[in-house]
Amino acid sequence: MTDASQMTNGGSTPPLAIELSAINKSFGDVHANRDVNLKVVSGHIHGIIGENGAGKSTLVSILYGFYAADNGLISIHCQTTTIRNSADAIGKGIGMVHQHFMLVPNFTVLENVMLGHEGSLSVEASAQKARNVLNKLSEDFGLAVDPDMIVENLPVGLQQRVEILKALFRGAEILILDEPTGVLTPQETVQLFDILRALREQGVTILLITHKLKEIMAITDDVSVMRGGEMVAHLETAQTSPAELAELMVGRKVLLEVDHTPAKPGVPVLQAENLCLTTANGIDHLKDISLTLREGEIVGVAGVSGNGQSELLDVLSGITAPTSGSFHVGTSKITTQQPSDPSKLRRLGVAHVPEDRHKCGIILPFSAAESMILGYSGTDEQKQGWWLSPSTLKQNCSDRMQHFDIRPPLPSLASANFSGGNQQKIVLAREISAQPKLLLVGQPTRGVDIGAIEFIHKQLIALRNEGCAILLVSVELDEIMSLSDRILVMNNGQIVGELAREEADERQLGLMMAGIGAEDGITTSQMRAGS
Amino acid sequence: MADLWLQFLLTVDATLRVATPLILCAMAGIFSEKSGIIDISLEGKMLMSAFAAAAVAALTSSALAGLMTAVVVSVLLALLHGLASITLRGNQVISGLAINILASGLTVTIGIAMFKQGGQTPNLSRAERFRPIELPFAEQIGNLPLIGPIYREVISGHNILVWVALAAVLFTAFILTRTRFGLRLRAVGEKPEALDSAGVSVAKTRYLALIVAGVLCGMAGAYLSTAHGSGFVREMTAGKGYIALAAMIFGKWQPRGALLACLLFGFLEAVASRLQGVDVPLIGEAPVDLILALPYLLTVILLAGFVGKAMPPRAIGEPYVKER
Numbered sequence: 003m004t005d006a007s008q009m010t011n012g013g014s015t016p017p018l019a020i021e022l023s024a025i026n027k028s029f030g031d032v033h034a035n036r037d038v039n040l041k042v043v044s045g046h047i048h049g050i051i052g053e054n055g056a057g058k059s060t061l062v063s064i065l066y067g068f069y070a071a072d073n074g075l076i077s078i079h080c081q082t083t084t085i086r087n088s089a090d091a092i093g094k095g096i097g098m099v100h101q102h103f104m105l106v107p108n109f110t111v112l113e114n115v116m117l118g119h120e121g122s123l124s125v126e127a128s129a130q131k132a133r134n135v136l137n138k139l140s141e142d143f144g145l146a147v148d149p150d151m152i153v154e155n156l157p158v159g160l161q162q163r164v165e166i167l168k169a170l171f172r173g174a175e176i177l178i179l180d181e182p183t184g185v186l187t188p189q190e191t192v193q194l195f196d197i198l199r200a201l202r203e204q205g206v207t208i209l210l211i212t213h214k215l216k217e218i219m220a221i222t223d224d225v226s227v228m229r230g231g232e233m234v235a236h237l238e239t240a241q242t243s244p245a246e247l248a249e250l251m252v253g254r255k256v257l258l259e260v261d262h263t264p265a266k267p268g269v270p271v272l273q274a275e276n277l278c279l280t281t282a283n284g285i286d287h288l289k290d291i292s293l294t295l296r297e298g299e300i301v302g303v304a305g306v307s308g309n310g311q312s313e314l315l316d317v318l319s320g321i322t323a324p325t326s327g328s329f330h331v332g333t334s335k336i337t338t339q340q341p342s343d344p345s346k347l348r349r350l351g352v353a354h355v356p357e358d359r360h361k362c363g364i365i366l367p368f369s370a371a372e373s374m375i376l377g378y379s380g381t382d383e384q385k386q387g388w389w390l391s392p393s394t395l396k397q398n399c400s401d402r403m404q405h406f407d408i409r410p411p412l413p414s415l416a417s418a419n420f421s422g423g424n425q426q427k428i429v430l431a432r433e434i435s436a437q438p439k440l441l442l443v444g445q446p447t448r449g450v451d452i453g454a455i456e457f458i459h460k461q462l463i464a465l466r467n468e469g470c471a472i473l474l475v476s477v478e479l480d481e482i483m484s485l486s487d488r489i490l491v492m493n494n495g496q497i498v499g500e501l502a503r504e505e506a507d508e509r510q511l512g513l514m515m516a517g518i519g520a521e522d523g524i525t526t527s528q529m530r531a532g533s
Numbered sequence: 534m535a536d537l538w539l540q541f542l543l544t545v546d547a548t549l550r551v552a553t554p555l556i557l558c559a560m561a562g563i564f565s566e567k568s569g570i571i572d573i574s575l576e577g578k579m580l581m582s583a584f585a586a587a588a589v590a591a592l593t594s595s596a597l598a599g600l601m602t603a604v605v606v607s608v609l610l611a612l613l614h615g616l617a618s619i620t621l622r623g624n625q626v627i628s629g630l631a632i633n634i635l636a637s638g639l640t641v642t643i644g645i646a647m648f649k650q651g652g653q654t655p656n657l658s659r660a661e662r663f664r665p666i667e668l669p670f671a672e673q674i675g676n677l678p679l680i681g682p683i684y685r686e687v688i689s690g691h692n693i694l695v696w697v698a699l700a701a702v703l704f705t706a707f708i709l710t711r712t713r714f715g716l717r718l719r720a721v722g723e724k725p726e727a728l729d730s731a732g733v734s735v736a737k738t739r740y741l742a743l744i745v746a747g748v749l750c751g752m753a754g755a756y757l758s759t760a761h762g763s764g765f766v767r768e769m770t771a772g773k774g775y776i777a778l779a780a781m782i783f784g785k786w787q788p789r790g791a792l793l794a795c796l797l798f799g800f801l802e803a804v805a806s807r808l809q810g811v812d813v814p815l816i817g818e819a820p821v822d823l824i825l826a827l828p829y830l831l832t833v834i835l836l837a838g839f840v841g842k843a844m845p846p847r848a849i850g851e852p853y854v855k856e857r
Binding site: 066068069087088089090091092093098100104105106107108109113114116117118119120122123124125126128168172 | 710711712713714715716717719720723724726727728729730731732733844847855
């Protein structure tokens with residue numbers, strides 16, 4: 003099918019793998035895609051970049067048959083088609099690697115790969131055939147995975163590899179990757195990009211969806227920018243720059259670099275000695291964590307998610323008691339025997355912006371005004387005792403909404419109806435307004451737009467300059483490197499190293515995050531190499 | 534000694550007979566629940582098909598016609614459960630409960646209207662029931678010491694549905710692990726989106742699983758009224774559907790484990806009925822009520838969490854919604 007259509011195309015114009023014209027899709031009142039056009043050249047790596055909620059995921063979901071477009075045309079290899087479901091998409095040679103993997107966790111790699119494409123009623127017969135194909139694919143593309151491993155026991159990077167193999171197994175000539183690097187270490191990202199380049203050499207067309215400028219610059223041939231459900235630009239990657247792309251994404255000039263002045267550390271605010279956290283079934287989440295945080299500095303904690311950072315925040319904010327060790331906040335000592343709780347620590351001046359704002363930061367059905375006082379409802383500062391005064395609550399909320407540029411500025415709107423960035427600003431506004439001595443921040447910009455990221459970063463620096471100590475946990479290395487005065491790296495529940503701001507680079511951090519001390523590492527320039 | 538041995542074998546024999554509907558039901562439960570649909574309607578499906586089997590057997594004088602009707606009725610109820618919980622994305626427990634209540638009321642109402650015997654069906658004659666199959670040479674081999682009685686009492690003399698139930702265990706295990714349908718069935722209960730993105734319909738797979746469960750459940754009902762018993766009595770399932778569900782959970786959603794759990798429950802019930810009126814050393818006459826309650830008590834205890842680490846299918850109870 004591919005060959006035929008490519009031949010009819012001929013001429014000087016490059017053959018198109020995908021052509022979308024005037025795609026529209028609404029969810030109720032939300033117009034997620036508005037007259038979207040897209041041309042993807044066969045055999046290219048084409049990036050689609052845009053902020054969260056720009057409509058990228060909706061667009062590729064339409065392409066993969068998860069949603070039906072309200073109207074518009076889809077052509078695959080120059081043939082107009084309709085894609086009603088995933089089976090149709092697979093039939094047209096489209097494969098997708100979802101942001102949240104579509105793998106059955108307790109199945110083997112082999113079972114996952116053949117699921118839906120067994121080719122025979124008996125599992126044994128299909129398994130044998132699939133095994134052969136899988137071995138061949140592994141060799142052709144350098145995608146080695148043990149077919150008999152249970153998927154949930156594989157590291158995330160390998161799980162993603164299984165997803166790619168799954169698509170290739172189904173004969174994909176067009177591979178869509180939706181935010182593929184969100185869960186990967188820098189090293190795994192480099193490996194992924196190597197795989198993508200190998201695929202391109204074999205003639206596979208790749209559509210890469212991301213919100214990371216660096217990735218677009220490192221690997222794509224062409225890039226399309228989406229904003230507010232519309233396509234705002236189609237560019238050749240070589241002809242553009244991160245600054246231009248950022249401006250197109252946000253619709254105004256964005257400062258990619260934070261204005262970071264040298265810190266002036268004061269007296270210690272937090273001192274932790276040999277903190278350990280072991281679960282009832284013997285799993286060590288934290289091992290011998292010792293650290294000191296001083297007034298007026300930001301200490302970043304880097305690490306691949308799931309290496310103890312979340313537990314560290316839980317212990318320091320008083321949600322969980324350590325199983326051994328202790329920490330001092332000011333003059334108060336917290337140990338296993340004298341545990342604390344979040345409200346006591348809050349009174350000692352510890353504020354906490356939790357990693358998962360939906361779970362611990364706000365209550366989605368509550369109004370913004372109510373979410374704005376969670377945990378502080380009984381304090382003097384709120385002038386609220388047993389009775390809540392709706393007018394005070396609203397007044398207080400709209401003041402902060404103005405100060406933190408929270409949109410829309412409606413205190414009575416349910417928290418769920420704000421965008422991710424504005425929800426995060428509600429949490430941040432609440433915690434910063436308490437004028438903390440120590441601020442614990444987890445993933446401050448997860449799922450937050452570039453524009454809001456810029457604002458949040460400015461707020462954190464301003465708070466530091468006022469003398470607050472900030473512990474910043476993030477999986478975004480760029481964020482850690484641009485905000486922190488010192489960087490701690492966690493791996494497997496331990497602090498495996500500390501770097502000063504000046505010493506830190508991505509390669510070094512990546513290796514430490516992976517628990518390797520060796521020197522063979524990766525930089526952005528190396529990510530680009532080979533293209 | 535020989536007498537004690539015989540007593541034991543008779544209990545084992547009774548265990549098999551009592552466990553048969555549990556086994557069929559538990560296998561039905563495995564099919565529904567592995568596909569991600571909570572199936573407390575095992576009870577209602579079994580009750581309704583017990584009635585259907587007995588009623589049709591009484592009218593047509595054919596046990597086989599009764600069995601067929603029972604299967605059809607049970608499958609229809611399964612489809613109703615599917616409509617509510619797959620297509621309309623309702624709450625699976627509520628839908629199951631509704632079917633149980635429906636069955637409990639409908640059987641009695643239709644029974645009174647049809648037979649005017651207070652909700653019972655007429656007593657079925659031997660010809661209208663599934664009869665025991667005496668294996669060849671039962672008497673001759675049975676006279677051999679020790680081993681003989683095993684053949685005569687335990688292996689020979691069961692009706693066809695007992696064998697069907699045991700075959701159902703092998704069938705279930707085979708389907709789950711060796712076939713394409715089984716692979717998709719297990720996938721849809723664990724991660725329906727994975728199946729969907731692989732281009733296989735989640736709803737179709739789940740409906741198919743419910744239909745298989747319906748067939749098995751229908752046979753369990755027919756067994757109760759036309760093989761084990763001789764006619765339908767109101768509420769004759771008496772919670773057996775729930776016990777089967779408990780056995781299935783106790784067996785960790787695996788055919789083999791569920792079989793063993795069903796046999797355990799069956800054994801307790803068999804012992805309970807053997808112990809009635811018997812003098813037990815130290816205790817005196819066995820407290821019948823307590824012993825009869827044993828299987829139910831065990832159900833409660835097991836369901837309350839003494840099962841160890843059972844991993845239910847991850848997507849169980851959640852309607853699959855694709856659009857946001």
